[in-house]
Amino acid sequence: NKLALVVFVLVVTLVISSETEDAHDFYKYHSLIKKYGNSLDEFSEIVTQNSTEAKVRKYWEDRKQIMAKDQSYRFTRDVPTLTPDEEIVNAYLETLRNEVIHIDDSPLLLEFFEGQKIIKDTELHEFFKKMPKGGEMHVHLEGAVALDTMIKFTYSDYVYFNVEKQEFKTVPKGLDEKGFLRCNELRQIWGSNATFDNYLRKIFVMQPEEISSKQIHEIWKPFEGKFILNDPIIHYYEFYKLGLLDFC
Template identity: 25%
Template sequence: MVMSLYQAMVAYVLLLWFVEVCMGMPDPRQRDMLMRQEVSRQTGGRVILTAAEQRLDAYLHRLKQQEMSAAQFPPAVHFFKAKPLIQSSPVFSLLRKMPKGGALHIHHSSLVSVEWLVKNVTYRPHCYICFTWDNSVRFLFSSRQPFPRWDCFYWQLLETLRAKMGDCTDFDNSLIQNLTLFTEDPDTAYPSQDIVWEKFEKAFISAAGLITHAPVLKDYFYRGLEELHQDNVMYLELRSGLSRTYELDGTIHDKIWSLKTFQEATKQFVADHPDFLGARIIITAHRALSVSEVKAAVKEAIQMQRDFPDVVAGFDLVGREDSGRTLWYFREALSLPADLGVTLPYFFHAGETDEEGTDVDQNILDALLFNTTRIGHGYALAHHPLAKELSRKKNVAVEVCPISNQVLKLILDLRNHPAAVLMSEGHPLVISSDDPSLFGTTGLSYDFYQAFVGIGGLKANLGTLKELAINSIRYSSLPPHLKETGLAMWQNKWDVFISDFL
């Protein structure tokens, strides 16, 4: 149950009256009412918990108090150093079991753990590797040794290379290192945003030759859904540029082939796991493209959504905001659906920056002007009171990805994350993981932990978690009848979760 609007208004009027008449020593009753009013405004603050949920909430509160008083508080430490601490956390253990709803902000190239890519995909026949001049790697499946190219002068068959080594543990670990940002000393390895983003983009390029091999792609999608399901996530909206895929003989498949492969993998997974709701794709184009190229991408997305309405959710622009072109730069291309009289939902990345006052910083407002359905990251939203008010009025949820923001050096201590303000105000929020494989995670549990313990602080309670999970279905791109189905499925899982705790 949630407090009605009328009840909230009455409470607010009473609050103002109490504050106005207060003179001298404040009345403890007034203080209690103020505190209750403030708590009621936060995310989950108006969720009324059952007796069983209250017991779990009290238990979680005690656990959180213990972790916040520990010598090392995980959200205040870089995630790569905090990960072992989080894994040993009783709060994290509970969050892994909790039904988290949907993952609404994950990128295609980082959907699946790099361990699976290295220990499964690179062990398949005909997989070649090349070590580039800039200390990176490339992979390619081919029926014969690939020809040299500008970034790869010599290709080696991995099967042959491993046969010469005997024990391949160190070698495989080095491949994993090339496909992830994870390092034991992140402060030394990544002293600036430019350096961490350079490694970030290199990792995507390195993985591309594995993921875009046609026989791998369906397994890749299925495995990604499996890893989400294992983390008690029941729905996915995947951002993907739908790269062309290739066969062993060099045959190239178009984007429609990739889209159909995603559709088939999802159908198969739902058939195998009836408690999984499904998955959709948000078509993406890169910010480095020209206006004409983005215009072509928007036209393509319109056609794909027309042909695959159950699969294609909408469109987004991706890539680093600080070095990419702004939404306003692409205004002609982004106005195309309206000019054509068609609907193409937008899910814009906006405000993934700490450069306040720049043209990039204005992406937040421009995203809202272009009627974005959700805001990806929205890190800068707290600096834009008008945009914040408009997004709340339009009921536009912010996709908060705490670990991504920290690893990509927007913030050091997650207790200071701007989403803390949004959460305290009850702004529409969902929690997601952005690029989990690059950060050494799977699913949503790690990001839920950072949001619940770090960003939410001691005030965040079971009602907060409950509302965040429900939001992931409520603010999804699903049509109303499937949202109802999804919420019913989630509620059943939630009831079992509470029952198992008792």
């Protein structure tokens, strides 16, 4: 009968619920049986709602504990609380952050280049743009040297390029290898310096079509390729020194 089914649902729910050890919940469900014993659908819905709420509460409780534990490991754990002036700035920044979060078509969920355009127009971006920047903790010179500087290096007569293989070689003593020509020779073959240089600009930098609508593992392959591409240039000792000066 209906009551038997209700009791069965109750038992199953109590088994899977995160609050089954709480005797209070047993009496709560028991009272619900009395109230909705003749309406199985309505009772089942209430049991489901209570189970979901219990799981949500447990999630937030667990999350709070994990975050507190994580905070205890941070170097800022002993930093005094914010001063009144710092509290004002913090509240202001939180307001700016929330404005970004609640923008229609949130830039945080868009493709990088699309979201970047929106972010750059926000007050939050302007605020951080004006702030002093700290030192670099991690940098790859292959990606840190200005693009025009990297192209300038290719004007040296000992920088060769294989268009088909998309590969550079820096050989001061000269290179006689199939497919490799001096970049300066390629500039002549291509008709102008600007034509070849614009080609280099495109292959040195990630393009929108290499990023748009792709998963991170798909983006990584061409991204890694950019480092491999200019590695033979920037790791030649003369260019390395000039690259450091350019970056610093």
